[in-house]
Amino acid sequence: MVKICCIGAGYVGGPTMAVIALKCPKIEVAVVDISVPRINAWNSDQLPIYEPGLDDVVKQCRGKNLFFSTDVEKHVREADIVFVSVNTPTKTRGLGAGKAADLTYWESAARMIADVAKSDKIVVEKSTVPVKTAEAIEKILMHNSKGINFQILSNPEFLAEGTAIEDLFKPDRVLIGGRETPEGNKAVQALKDVYAHWVPEDRILTTNLWSAELSKLAANAFLAQRISSVNAMSALCEATGADVTEVSYAVGKDTRIGPKFLNASVGFGGSCFQKDILNLVYICECNGLPEVAEYWKQVIKINDYQKSRFVNRVVSSMFNTVANKKVAILGFAFKKDTGDTRETPAIDVCKGLMGDNALLSIYDPQVNEDQIQRDLSMKKFDWDHPLHLQPMSPTTVKKVSVVWDAYEATKDAHAICILTEWDEFKNLDYKRIYDNMQKPAFVFDGRNIANMEKLREIGFIVYSIGKPLDAWLKDMPAVA
Numbered sequence: 001m002v003k004i005c006c007i008g009a010g011y012v013g014g015p016t017m018a019v020i021a022l023k024c025p026k027i028e029v030a031v032v033d034i035s036v037p038r039i040n041a042w043n044s045d046q047l048p049i050y051e052p053g054l055d056d057v058v059k060q061c062r063g064k065n066l067f068f069s070t071d072v073e074k075h076v077r078e079a080d081i082v083f084v085s086v087n088t089p090t091k092t093r094g095l096g097a098g099k100a101a102d103l104t105y106w107e108s109a110a111r112m113i114a115d116v117a118k119s120d121k122i123v124v125e126k127s128t129v130p131v132k133t134a135e136a137i138e139k140i141l142m143h144n145s146k147g148i149n150f151q152i153l154s155n156p157e158f159l160a161e162g163t164a165i166e167d168l169f170k171p172d173r174v175l176i177g178g179r180e181t182p183e184g185n186k187a188v189q190a191l192k193d194v195y196a197h198w199v200p201e202d203r204i205l206t207t208n209l210w211s212a213e214l215s216k217l218a219a220n221a222f223l224a225q226r227i228s229s230v231n232a233m234s235a236l237c238e239a240t241g242a243d244v245t246e247v248s249y250a251v252g253k254d255t256r257i258g259p260k261f262l263n264a265s266v267g268f269g270g271s272c273f274q275k276d277i278l279n280l281v282y283i284c285e286c287n288g289l290p291e292v293a294e295y296w297k298q299v300i301k302i303n304d305y306q307k308s309r310f311v312n313r314v315v316s317s318m319f320n321t322v323a324n325k326k327v328a329i330l331g332f333a334f335k336k337d338t339g340d341t342r343e344t345p346a347i348d349v350c351k352g353l354m355g356d357n358a359l360l361s362i363y364d365p366q367v368n369e370d371q372i373q374r375d376l377s378m379k380k381f382d383w384d385h386p387l388h389l390q391p392m393s394p395t396t397v398k399k400v401s402v403v404w405d406a407y408e409a410t411k412d413a414h415a416i417c418i419l420t421e422w423d424e425f426k427n428l429d430y431k432r433i434y435d436n437m438q439k440p441a442f443v444f445d446g447r448n449i450a451n452m453e454k455l456r457e458i459g460f461i462v463y464s465i466g467k468p469l470d471a472w473l474k475d476m477p478a479v480a
């Protein structure tokens with residue numbers, strides 16, 4: 001029986017391995033982590049991450065051929081294939097701070113594999129890493145090995161949160177990069193055989209190691225660039241009276257461009273886009289390509305601009321101050337159908353509004369108060385470290401209350417900011433909400449999900465990203 005071990009039981013390691021276990025009943029899969037609470041949660045009824053369909057997959061194979069454990073060394077020692085899916089945060093100090101990937105966790109995992117291994121192993125990069133990481137990992141593994149053969153493969157993950165199970169069941173492609181040697185080819189084939197249990201052969205792409213590593217960064221950069229492009233257009237739409245939904249629909253009808261991923265928003269969030277682009281920028285700079293670095297940097301700059309533009313719009317619309325005004329925040333997760341808040345635009349928007357002394361009342365169906373308080377008091381990039389290495393007792397942000405109901409959040413509020421596109425926000429009783437708010441009552445829709453016409457009929461003053469402005473907003477001072 002082939003044995004797989006995955007180091008890192010996070011958003012990638014957990015769902016990916018659960019699906020491998022489900023689709024390959026004859027493979028034994030162990031997911032290991034240094035975080036005891038995380039492993040305990042994977043072994044309980046309350047999984048550590050919220051992902052539609054995940055519970056069902058885990059329930060079907062946990063205890064049969066899927067195991068979650070903190071006994072990292074034992075499972076690594078026994079495995080034929082070791083996936084490494086640990087954090088690769090942005091460095092916050094030293095060389096490349098603010099851009100380069102911090103490979104501390106990866107390196108310690110590689111050293112541990114080299115120390116405990118007693119048989120040949122295929123080591124798979126599942127984490128997103130800089131190009132040429134495989135070379136460094138190879139050096140660590142080979143240098144310490146006692147005649148043991150390690151083959152390094154790059155097998156980046158393309159799942160998106162909220163649709164992870166769907167994406168894993170039917171991936172657009174699975175990418176496997178390996179050394180172009182007989183041993184390398186054999187390792188690539190072994191991993192291909194795993195995926196071939198459910199992924200059609202023409203969707204399993206094999207490349208050299210560096211192409212696989214770079215393709216992951218490139219794919220995220222291209223995706224994020226589409227969002228920054230449409231968000232840049234949204235600012236121009238507001239200035240000219242064009243409607244960004246109509247523009248992106250018309251643009252996306254061109255089959256060379258395509259309709260997906262063109263929704264204007266308050267900005268993209270999530271653990272990957274910003275981190276991976278910063279990483280790409282750093283690699284370009286290190287390779288003497290400042291113009292290329294500058295090009296990709298702009299994707300992040302527009303994203304930051306979009307978030308601050310939203311805050312400015314809120315403040316300027318409300319007579320240039322939100323001091324001591326209650327503002328309801330609907331949605332804190334970085335997108336719907338996940339409880340993940342890593343790099344969510346809600347953090348920057350909330351901090352921006354708090355900078356103007358607003359009183360925030362936050363509701364998200366999947367994010368609890370503790371998480372929101374942590375997010376609002378944590379330093380940039382600190383979130384991307386294993387839980388027990390993050391600051392433990394953040395100071396409570398006093399101007400923030402977290403409630404478990406949209407009606408409670410909006411009661412007596414002056415304004416509502418919709419920051420996550422949860423379906424339930426489309427169908428709220430907005431008349432009831434309006435009646436319980438201060439007047440004039442504002443809605444700032446950062447996800448373009450509310451029915452503007454209906455809200456205006458009720459009496460709200462409505463701002464929606466990239467949509468024609470209503471008279472009230474037009475008369476307000478220009479937004480920088």
Ligand SMILES: NC(=O)c1ccc[n+]([C@@H]2O[C@H](COP(=O)([O-])OP(=O)(O)OC[C@H]3O[C@@H](n4cnc5c(N)ncnc54)[C@H](O)[C@@H]3O)[C@@H](O)[C@H]2O)c1
Pocket residue numbers: 007008009010011012013032033034035038072085086087088105106108109126127128129157158159160161271272384385386387
């Ligand atoms: N989240 C996504 O949607 C996504 C998608 C594709 C790729 N990625 C990449 O995958 C990697 C993991 O991302 P994630 O979202 O799963 O992160 P995560 O923080 O959810 O999970 C990482 C886990 O690794 C554990 N860990 C760290 N060092 C360890 C060690 N030495 N031994 C054992 N466990 C260790 C941590 O405790 C944590 O539970 C990152 O490189 C990320 O960029 C993420």
Ligand SMILES: O=c1ccn([C@@H]2O[C@H](COP(=O)(O)OP(=O)(O)O[C@H]3O[C@H](CO)[C@@H](O)[C@H](O)[C@H]3O)[C@@H](O)[C@H]2O)c(=O)[nH]1
Pocket residue numbers: 128157158159160161162220223227260261262263264265266267268269270271272273334335
């Ligand atoms: O048209 C769009 C599409 C997305 N977003 C926002 O972009 C962010 C990222 O969304 P999405 O890409 O759907 O989720 P992620 O889970 O971050 O997935 C991305 O990042 C993963 C980690 O690398 C990759 O594996 C995935 O392929 C890639 O889509 C979210 O804040 C979305 O709200 C928009 O604003 N407009």
